[in-house]
Amino acid sequence: MNTFDLQNKSVVITGASSGMGRAAALAFAREGARLVLAARRSEEGEAVAAAARALGAEAVFVQADVTREEDVRRVIDQAVQRYGRLDVAFNNAGTEGLAAPLHEQPIDNFDRVMSTNVKSVFFSMKHEIAAMLESGGGAIVNNASMGSFIGFQNLSPYIASKHAVLGLTRTAALEYFPKGIRINAVCPGIIDTPFQDRVWGSEEAKQGFAKSTPPGRIGTSEEVADLVLFLASARATFFSGQGVVIDGGYTVA
Structure with missing residues (x-):
């Protein structure tokens, strides 16, 4: 059943080898989209592409480091060459970096987080927008965070990077909505991904925090993927420049 037309x-998805990227890839595959999946980890990425093909979708994996502009260009070119155009992009790749108080944060960690979370989104949007302008428009969804709106102790580079992703999203949305390109961000809260496993360090700590939140549980990557599909679809034609929070009410509690 094709719910989102x-x-x-x-469709291009970065960071597609696990977590929200993997869930989005399989959700788009069920909708009959044609996929170019990008990630650094080849074995996991190829497995996601194979799973998408098993659902009946066209899908190819491209090994890429999205902190390198040439790699990003190669991913976008692959979509245009294979499918004739680029309609949708989910810029999902990211990292949490080192958890430590700000005065203990090494500069190389700050640089790595900003490069992975911000520079990669800038590179991706730059080349995605160029491709979409050639074919008459499209939809871009960036993966930001509830941390685009709030602070979180010991993750200052990460929080700064996600504020920046939302800023890029809003500015580009103003520039390109009149040209047929909608640009939005999903802003997940605590979602059950390898990212959260690393942040919390143990299942007990992660679940303990989750129980203190309004829903009393962790969100799923599939719940985020459903939001990504909506924002990418014609059902969201009046959405642009938005950071849509999906956090079980954490930021309003």
């Missing part, structure tokens, strides 16, 4: 849409 994404049949045959050409």
Whole structure:
């Protein structure tokens, strides 16, 4: 059943090898989209592409480091060459970096987080927008965070990077909505991904925090993927420049 009318849409997903990227890839595959999946880890990425093909979708994996502009260009070119256009992009790749108080944060950690979380989104949007302008428009969804709106102790580079992602999203949305390109961000809270496993360090700590939140549980990557599909679809034609929070009410508690 095609819920979001994404049949045959050409879709690029970065950070597609696990977590929210993997869930989005499989969700788009079920909708009949044609996929180019990018990540650094080849074995995991190829497995996601194979799973998408098993669902009946066209899908190819491209090994890429999205902190390198040439790698990003190669991913976007692959979509245009294979499918004739680029309709949708989910810029999902990211990292949490080192957890430590600000005065103990090494500069190389700050640089790595900003490069992975911000520079990669800038590179991705730059080349995605160029491709979409050639074919008459499209939809871009960036993966930001509830940390785009609030602070979180011991993660200052990460929080700064996600504020920056939302800023890029809003500015580009103003520039390109009149040209047929909608640009939004999903802003997840505590979602059950390898990212959260690293942040909390143990299942007990992660679940303990989750129980203190309004829903009393951790969100799923599939719940985020459903939001990504909505924002990418024609059902969201009046959404642009938004950071849509999906956090079980954490930021309003």
